[in-house]
Amino acid sequence: MLQIFTNKKNIALMAFALMCIMANAQQKSVTLTQAGTLNSQITAEEKFNITNLTVSGPINSADILFIRQMAGTDSEANTSTNGKLTHLDLQAASLVSGGGSYYFVKKGTAKKGYGVSENNLVDHYMFSGCEKLVEVKLPASTQKINNYAFFGCKSLTSCVIPASVDHIGDNAFAQCQALKNIQIPAAVATMGNAAFNKCTALETITFDEGCAITIINANTFNGCTLLKDVKLPSTVEELGKLAFANCSALTAFTLPAAFIEKAADTFQNTPIKDYDVEEGNEGFSAVDGVVYNEDKTELLLYPIAREENSFTVPNQVGGIGEQAFFGAKNLKQITLSNKLTNILSKAFAQSGLTEIVFPAELTSIDAEAFSGCKALTTVTFKGGPSGISEKAFFGTGLTTVTFNQMNAVPELHQQAFFTARTTINFFVPADKVDAFKQGLTAANAVSPTRFEVKPLTTSSIYGLQQEGSAVEVSRFNAAGQRISAPVRGLNIVKIANGKVVKRIEK
Numbered sequence: 123m124l125q126i127f128t129n130k131k132n133i134a135l136m137a138f139a140l141m142c143i144m145a146n147a148q149q150k151s152v153t154l155t156q157a158g159t160l161n162s163q164i165t166a167e168e169k170f171n172i173t174n175l176t177v178s179g180p181i182n183s184a185d186i187l188f189i190r191q192m193a194g195t196d197s198e199a200n201t202s203t204n205g206k207l208t209h210l211d212l213q214a215a216s217l218v219s220g221g222g223s224y225y226f227v228k229k230g231t232a233k234k235g236y237g238v239s240e241n242n243l244v245d246h247y248m249f250s251g252c253e254k255l256v257e258v259k260l261p262a263s264t265q266k267i268n269n270y271a272f273f274g275c276k277s278l279t280s281c282v283i284p285a286s287v288d289h290i291g292d293n294a295f296a297q298c299q300a301l302k303n304i305q306i307p308a309a310v311a312t313m314g315n316a317a318f319n320k321c322t323a324l325e326t327i328t329f330d331e332g333c334a335i336t337i338i339n340a341n342t343f344n345g346c347t348l349l350k351d352v353k354l355p356s357t358v359e360e361l362g363k364l365a366f367a368n369c370s371a372l373t374a375f376t377l378p379a380a381f382i383e384k385a386a387d388t389f390q391n392t393p394i395k396d397y398d399v400e401e402g403n404e405g406f407s408a409v410d411g412v413v414y415n416e417d418k419t420e421l422l423l424y425p426i427a428r429e430e431n432s433f434t435v436p437n438q439v440g441g442i443g444e445q446a447f448f449g450a451k452n453l454k455q456i457t458l459s460n461k462l463t464n465i466l467s468k469a470f471a472q473s474g475l476t477e478i479v480f481p482a483e484l485t486s487i488d489a490e491a492f493s494g495c496k497a498l499t500t501v502t503f504k505g506g507p508s509g510i511s512e513k514a515f516f517g518t519g520l521t522t523v524t525f526n527q528m529n530a531v532p533e534l535h536q537q538a539f540f541t542a543r544t545t546i547n548f549f550v551p552a553d554k555v556d557a558f559k560q561g562l563t564a565a566n567a568v569s570p571t572r573f574e575v576k577p578l579t580t581s582s583i584y585g586l587q588q589e590g591s592a593v594e595v596s597r598f599n600a601a602g603q604r605i606s607a608p609v610r611g612l613n614i615v616k617i618a619n620g621k622v623v624k625r626i627e628k
Contacts, residue, residue: 148172148206154179158221160188170204178214182221183237186248190224194254198226208256208277213284215261217242225250244271246291253277256300260284267294269314276300279323283307285330290317299323308332313342315362320345325371329355338365340385347371354378356400361388368392373427377413379403386444386468393427414439426450431474435459442469444488450474454497458484465491467511477606479596480504482527487514489535494518499544500606502526509533510567516540524549524607526578531557534565545572549607552577578608 150172152163157180164172169192177185187197192207223235225247236246242265249255250273258272259282269291272278278298283290285307292314295301301321306313308330317339318324324346329335333355340362343349350371361384366372369392379402396411406422407414413423414436421435422443431454435442439459444466447453450473460481465488472494482505492498493516501520506528512535520541528551539546539562546568550558559575562568597605600612613625 149174151176152178154181154185154215156180157182157218158184160185164188164192171206173206174209174211175207176211176214179216180218181212181215182218183224184221186238187222187224190249190252193249193252195252197224198228199251206254208254210255210257211259212261213259213282216263217244217261219243224248242266242286244268246270247273249275251275256280258282260287262286265289267291269293270296272298274298285309288312290314292316293319296320302326303328306330306333306335308334310335312337313339315339316341316344318343318346322347324349326351329353333357336360336380338362340364341367344368356380356402359383361385363387364390366392374398376400377403377406377408381406387448389423389426390445391449394425395427395429396425397423409436421446424450424453428452431455433457435462437461440464442466444468445471447473464488467491468493470495477501479606480507485509487511489513490516492518500524502606503528506530507532509535510538511535512537513540514538519544520546522547522549522607524578525551525554525558527551528554528558531561534561534567536566538565538567539573540567540569541572545574548573548575549578550575 148171150168152160154160172192191203192205194203194205196203217238218241219238221237223237225236226233238245242263244260244264244267246268247270250270253276255275256277257280262284264284264287266289267287271294272281273293274297276299279300279302286309287307288309288311290310290313293316296316296319299322302323303326304324306329310333313335319341325348334357335355336357337360338358342365344364344367347370349369356379358378359380359382363385365388367387367390372392373395375394376398377400379400381403382405397408397413399406399408405416407416407418411425414421418436418438420441420443421439424447426449429452431452433453434457437459438461440461440463442465445468447470448468453473454476456475456478458481461483462481463483464486467488468490470492471490474497475495476497477500479502484505484507486507486509489511490513493513495518498518499520500522502524504526506525510532516537518541520539521544523546531554555575555577562573596616598614599605599609608627610627613627615623615625617623
């Protein structure tokens with residue numbers, strides 16, 4: 123009986139000793155005096171059991187390769203090891219050049235190696251694909267974080283970027299799908315394309331006071347689906363292509379004081395409900411969440427997630443900017459300014475519009491301006507624009523297009539009226555029927571079997587539009603329903619001078 127008790131006690135002691143050994147192996151601090159010697163400070167047994175590692179002193183590419191292997195990833199993409207390293211503290215370390223390559227990229231049959239090319243540089247692909255890393259503290263002396271440095275570190279929740287860093291490269295943290303918050307130091311002057319692309323857990327970005335970055339490049343935060351809090355430095359002048367696209371939690375955005383320009387698709391598919399412009403910006407203004415140029419003659423940005431289904435463009439607006447209403451699904455009706463002369467490309471593309479009346483002053487509609495507006499069935503031109511560009515109404519549900527007056531046939535472009543399986547009835551002044559039909563056919567502007575060109579049923583409508591103050595504002599059928607083109611029977615026409623007249627259309 124005594125012997126059995128003794129064996130149990132020995133077993134318990136041995137288990138405790140083993141746990142102590144394992145605990146010591148899971149956490150380790152190493153101080154190097156010479157770069158490239160990390161492998162001599164960590165035994166083979168420890169290498170794949172350490173979870174928390176702190177390194178002080180100089181380290182080079184050879185040490186980085188050793189650390190990558192400890193973190194479960196070798197020198198090539200999709201090559202794994204048994205490493206368990208999750209927490210890496212390099213704050214007291216210093217990166218020095220040399221030591222060979224820590225990462226290889228295949229190009230055909232050849233391989234290109236990457237290593238630390240300069241002192242104090244977190245270089246290309248340094249920790250790329252290290253999917254087990256959860257927390258990294260970079261050397262305090264780090265000056266730059268180069269392209270793809272942390273690309274695809276799917277478990278990384280935190281990376282402490284030193285105050286000395288002045289550049290973050292292309293795709294540096296792209297696809298770090300667990301990264302929740304990021305703090306950009308004041309010294310950062312440039313960030314590359316897609317630096318935080320598809321960081322799907324990223325909620326907040328904080329720029330330290332004094333950060334003077336001027337450009338948010340293409341795709342920088344594209345696909346950051348939980349991003350909801352962004353305050354850019356006042357110094358930002360430019361927002362690149364798709365910089366904040368597909369950020370499905372971002373509902374408000376303030377354009378900085380120095381803001382000058384943005385790409386047309388900067389906020390594509392991002393459900394902004396309210397835009398604002400920081401005080402001190404001399405080029406732009408915001409009214410009720412909509413962005414205009416300073417004198418409000420051009421409408422530039424409409425919040426696409428706005429809940430209202432109608433909108434009236436202020437009367438001083440003469441132009442609608444590129445992609446200004448792109449993807450505004452809730453928008454069903456819009457009243458355009460009488461001074462509107464041009465609508466730029468994709469201005470209303472993929473919006474929810476059902477009908478639209480263009481003012482007499484309109485001269486041009488650019489490419490794809492209304493493309494993908496599947497609910498758009500009726501369009502009325504009070505005047506005759508000089509040109510309708512390629513795919514202007516491509517993929518819409520148009521059935522009726524009316525030109526109330528037409529001094530000359532507009533210059534039509536390819537697929538301007540290619541619709542989503544509907545036949546379009548074009549109503550034009552009687553003397554322009556043949557010329558308009560020829561123009562449609564010559565430009566391949568409409569599907570050959572899906573259109574008819576018909577004369578307006580009465581000359582009264584045509585004459586009405588030529589009377590300066592007697593411009594038609596709206597038209598209703600006998601049941602009081604608003605219509606965009608003449609219909610047979612009683613038509614009730616409201617005139618801009620305030621009069622309401624009744625017309626019998628035959």
